[in-house]
Amino acid sequence: MVTIKECREILKDYKSSDEQIKSRIEYLDAFCRNVIRIELEKYEKENSN
DSSP: OOOHHHHHHHHTOOSSOHHHHHHHHHHHHHHHHHHHHHHHHHHHHHHOO
8 A cells, every 4th residue: 555655756746745645645546446346246247157
């Protein structure tokens, strides 16, 4: 997982609060997990035949 410090450096965002950065990280983490889950389910469905 990306730390708040790393996220600030990557985005060059030094104005947002730690809580805002943390929320963005959590959102992106959840988004990625959902995309991966959907792709794995699709792969499983295509290859189960």
